[in-house]
Amino acid sequence: MGFAKNQQISYGKNENVVLTNSNLGFQIKTLNYPPHGGLFASIGQNSTTNICPSNSEESNGFKVPYMDLYLKYVNSIVGGEEEEKSEAEANKKKKKGLKLKIKVGNPSLRRLISGAVAGAVSRTAVAPLETIRTHLMVGSSGHSASDVFHDIMKTDGWNGLFRGNFINVIRVAPSKAIELFIYDSVNKKLTPKAGEQPKIPISPSFIAGACAGVTSTILTYPLELVKTRLTIQRGVYNGIVDAFVKIIREEGPGELYRGLGPSVIGVIPYAASNYFAYDTLRKAYRKFFKQEKIGNIETLLIGSLAGAISSSATFPLEVARKHMQAGAVSNREVYKNVLHALASIVEKEGVQGLYRGLGPSCLKLVPAAGISFMCYEACKRVLVEDGDEA
Structure with missing residues (x-):
């Protein structure tokens, strides 16, 4: 065809x-x-x-x-x-991988939310160590971490290790939010731009850290005191509100700020050294590895190391603060001021008394600092502006 x-x-x-x-x-x-x-x-x-x-x-x-x-x-x-x-x-x-992004237009709100999440997660993760540390500092359940642990397990079980954690989260979430917000804001304002001369002779991160620590401590201190009372005074209070009411009624409103002096004095070197070490280590990491972005694991390690440095340097003031917060519990001595507390502790227990609980404290503060910084940086990457892929 x-x-x-x-x-x-x-x-x-x-x-x-x-x-x-x-x-x-x-x-x-x-x-x-x-x-x-x-x-x-x-x-x-x-x-x-x-x-x-x-x-x-x-x-x-x-x-x-x-x-x-x-x-x-x-x-x-x-x-x-x-x-x-x-x-x-x-x-x-x-x-x-999947990248979760939540659009939050206000940069200040992004910092506050990130700080609150970081504080809540980090404190909950190390709540058992915080409980053991507090008991060791005031000597209420034993003279070693193992003694305190066995005593808590015998008396309250696993729930005892998380006693006071709810109020701790309520305290730490706003405290960390304020602290990280102040640090970021002040540090950004004081840090000179490329080509500019330094605005101050001291490291901006050192000043920013001190300002952040003092501000957050003053604003949230009553919650810290109530948390300490709930941890060591078992069966005395029926919750946060009951603790506030009984303390104000029986001891006066000023009792809510007992130990504020050593807390402020202690938080200045702690927060300043903590943020200064964190900022310095991040810069060193970027310079050594020649990369701008730092991963979550690296941030965790850097933050943990910074926490170890700062907590070891300021631990005696932390011990004095805990003793003052405990007040006259179980016929304890009521200290007039931080110097009186430090002198009394040295007189009764020696210099080693100023470092009682340092081991559990480092076990708690070191990972807490690392987790806090890691969560904060991660949350800042999740909470972005419209069209921002940071």
Whole structure:
């Protein structure tokens, strides 16, 4: 059977594919080919592809045998390449992982939320160590971490290790939010821009850390005192509100700020050294590894090391503060001021009394500092502005 000149070929019922024969040459015309992809769909709407030279004259149409198999073959080649590209892009996205982003327009609110989350997570993670440390400092349940642990387990069970944690979270969340917010704000304001002279002779992170620690301590100190009372005075109070009411009624409002002096004095060197060490270690890491971004694990380690440095240097003041907060519990001596507390502790227990509970304290403060910094930096990456991918 021969092909007549100027014969037009239609592929089956699909009127969108037309082959035209002219002098034994063919043209393939594609008109709005179905959107499943393939060679002819990629040619474009109302386009013409020459297989052989022709005069492009129209005539009557006829069907070409095996054309359906030919088109499936072409689609399998071109479509397969597109599927491979799509699969490669999907795998690339999976490797990057899911990135959670929550849009918060106000930068101050982002810092406050990040700080609150960081404080709550870090304190809950180390709540058992905080409980043991507090008992060791005031000597209410034993003279070693193991003695305190066994006494708490015998008396209250596992719940005893988390006694006072709820109020601790309520205290630490706003305290850490205020602290990190003040630190970021002051540090950013004092840090000179590229090419500018330093605004102050002291490291901006040192000043910012001191300001942050003092501000958060003053604003949240009553919660710290109530938390200490709930931890060491078992069965005396029926909760946070009951503790506040009984302390104010029986001991006066001023009792809520007992020990504030040593707390403020202690927090200045602690917070200043903590943030200064953290900032210095981050800069050293960037310089050594020559990369701007720092991962979560690296932030955890840097923050933990900074916490170890600062807590060891200021621990005696922390011991004096805990003794003053305990007040006259169990016929304890009521100290007049921080110097009186320090002198009395040295007189009764020696210099080692100023470092009682340092081991559990470091076990608690070191990871707490690392977790806090890690959560804070992670939350800042999650809470972004519109269009911000930080």
